[in-house]
Amino acid sequence: MTDPIIKFDAVGKRFGSVTVLDGLDFEVAEGEKVTIIGPSGSGKSTILRILMTLESISDGVVYVGGEPLWHERKGGNFVPASESHLREMRRLLGMVFQSFNLFPHMTVLRNLTEAPVRVLGLSRAEARERGLELLDMVGLADQAKKFPHQLSGGQQQRVAIARALAMRPKIMLFDEPTSALDPELVGEVQAVIRQLAEEHDLTMLLVTHEMRFAREISDRVCFIDGGRIREEGAPEEFFTNPKEERTRDFLHAILADN
Amino acid sequence: MHWTEYLVPLGQGAWVTVQLTFWSTIFGAILSFAAGIGKLSGFAAIRWLSVSYIEIFRGTSLLVQLFWLYFALPIVGEMAGIDLRFSPVIVGILALSLNIGAYGAEVVRGSIQAVTRAQYEAARALNFTPRQTLFRIALPQAIPEMMPPFDNLAIQNLKDTALVSLITLGDLAFRAEQLRNFTQDSTTIFSLVLIMYFGMALVLTAMMRVLARMVGRWRQTGR
Numbered sequence: 001m002t003d004p005i006i007k008f009d010a011v012g013k014r015f016g017s018v019t020v021l022d023g024l025d026f027e028v029a030e031g032e033k034v035t036i037i038g039p040s041g042s043g044k045s046t047i048l049r050i051l052m053t054l055e056s057i058s059d060g061v062v063y064v065g066g067e068p069l070w071h072e073r074k075g076g077n078f079v080p081a082s083e084s085h086l087r088e089m090r091r092l093l094g095m096v097f098q099s100f101n102l103f104p105h106m107t108v109l110r111n112l113t114e115a116p117v118r119v120l121g122l123s124r125a126e127a128r129e130r131g132l133e134l135l136d137m138v139g140l141a142d143q144a145k146k147f148p149h150q151l152s153g154g155q156q157q158r159v160a161i162a163r164a165l166a167m168r169p170k171i172m173l174f175d176e177p178t179s180a181l182d183p184e185l186v187g188e189v190q191a192v193i194r195q196l197a198e199e200h201d202l203t204m205l206l207v208t209h210e211m212r213f214a215r216e217i218s219d220r221v222c223f224i225d226g227g228r229i230r231e232e233g234a235p236e237e238f239f240t241n242p243k244e245e246r247t248r249d250f251l252h253a254i255l256a257d258n
Numbered sequence: 259m260h261w262t263e264y265l266v267p268l269g270q271g272a273w274v275t276v277q278l279t280f281w282s283t284i285f286g287a288i289l290s291f292a293a294g295i296g297k298l299s300g301f302a303a304i305r306w307l308s309v310s311y312i313e314i315f316r317g318t319s320l321l322v323q324l325f326w327l328y329f330a331l332p333i334v335g336e337m338a339g340i341d342l343r344f345s346p347v348i349v350g351i352l353a354l355s356l357n358i359g360a361y362g363a364e365v366v367r368g369s370i371q372a373v374t375r376a377q378y379e380a381a382r383a384l385n386f387t388p389r390q391t392l393f394r395i396a397l398p399q400a401i402p403e404m405m406p407p408f409d410n411l412a413i414q415n416l417k418d419t420a421l422v423s424l425i426t427l428g429d430l431a432f433r434a435e436q437l438r439n440f441t442q443d444s445t446t447i448f449s450l451v452l453i454m455y456f457g458m459a460l461v462l463t464a465m466m467r468v469l470a471r472m473v474g475r476w477r478q479t480g481r
């Protein structure tokens with residue numbers, strides 16, 4: 001078996017006196033699509049935010065692509081990562097936020113080309129070509145010149161997915177990508193993510209409350225509670241035959257909601 | 259003297275006032291951005307410099323600043339062996355710019371900080387440098403928010419120019435006072451002066467509005 005592309009090794013995360021992650025061990029293989037589910041406040045977003053370097057860790061080591069994310073190797077030791085190390089590591093990752101977070105002052109196309117031009121050093125023409133290709137992929141080729149506020153939530157989220165992909169990450173993080181959407185717009189965003197999962201060898205880490213969607217697209221589902229993974233498994237097994245009491249309770253509650 | 263004869267000296271004064279307002283608003287805006295961004299800098303020295311400037315010029319009156327720059331600075335310069343005597347125009351523009359810049363800096367800082375955390379996080383996720391994030395993500399969103407308070411500051415600045423007449427600068431207020439001493443016709447003169455200041459304020463606000471529309475164009479496009 002090859003090395004995991006993501007590995008949390010006894011990772012702790014505290015906000016003041018609140019412990020959110022408590023000795024978390026967690027691995028994702030390259031190309032794997034993993035869904036994280038769990039109650040509100042259980043640390044699902046925190047896991048993604050740590051990977052995107054938006055949140056630091058309190059204990060343990062996180063590895064991405066075999067390299068420590070929040071540490072650098074110095075001699076035989078790990079020292080806290082410098083900004084330049086974080087920059088280097090961030091190239092591997094892309095993130096899609098619950099609230100889209102598009103840049104409101106840029107056109108849709110500009111949202112997709114700005115970082116490739118400024119950060120990756122692509123020429124305008126290259127970036128434009130790449131951007132239009134991606135817009136086409138998410139079904140928004142005709143919206144390139146609009147501003148984000150002129151689009152529906154579902155369209156904005158599809159632009160946000162394209163924006164993250166424009167940086168050619170190896171790992172895509174999705175934090176409840178459809179939670180902020182009106183019910184009738186959820187489908188179009190899920191369709192784009194499903195297509196990504198099926199047609200690309202991207203590694204995907206998804207947080208969602210949509211159990212049916214999780215079941216469809218994941219290779220593995222992880223249930224997190226109290227700062228640790230409580231149960232994990234292939235979706236079929238996980239949803240039809242959960243072993244842990246907590247998992248059953250959670251699934252009951254959430255399926256009753258839906 | 260017929261009131262129309264007042265218009266020539268008052269017009270000359272108004273022209274000086276316009277120039278004072280124009281230049282000090284421009285330089286003041288530059289200082290606003292420098293100190294407002296400086297206050298958010300990662301470098302302690304720059305932060306400290308910006309805060310000191312802002313606090314000193316907000317904490318003392320424009321009149322005192324004006325007198326200090328005009329009367330005290332040359333003496334300080336003399337002691338240091340440098341010629342720091344400037345013409346009233348230069349001192350006037352300097353004092354007004356420094357003053358408005360200190361207030362404007364707080365507007366700039368506040369507007370930058372009002373850009374949502376989500377925007378900064380999106381920028382970080384896309385690996386923009388802090389500098390790129392400031393200039394390409396934060397400022398373009400912050401600048402339209404600055405325009406209404408900047409409009410107020412520009413009007414304030416226009417009105418503050420009247421103080422420079424106290425260092426013998428021939429602005430509108432100065433000319434009015436000269437005329438009044440000569441003719442004793444306070445009512446007519448000050449009524450004219452009132453209208454002229456008001457007219458200039460209207461033009462200034464109209465200009466700021468055009469500017470506001472330009473920097474906020476992306477927000478006005480309809481669905």
Ligand SMILES: Nc1ncnc2c1ncn2[C@@H]1O[C@H](COP(=O)(O)OP(=O)(O)OP(=O)(O)O)[C@@H](O)[C@H]1O
Pocket residue numbers: 015018020038039040041042043044045046047
């Ligand atoms: N910046 C912060 N400061 C303090 N506490 C925080 C911070 N960010 C998160 N927390 C806390 O950490 C815990 C986990 O948060 P997290 O956002 O990871 O939960 P989640 O599993 O994503 O929940 P949800 O389903 O509601 O999105 C919560 O109790 C939250 O209040």
Ligand SMILES: [Mg+2]
Pocket residue numbers: 044045046175176
């Ligand atoms: Mg969350």
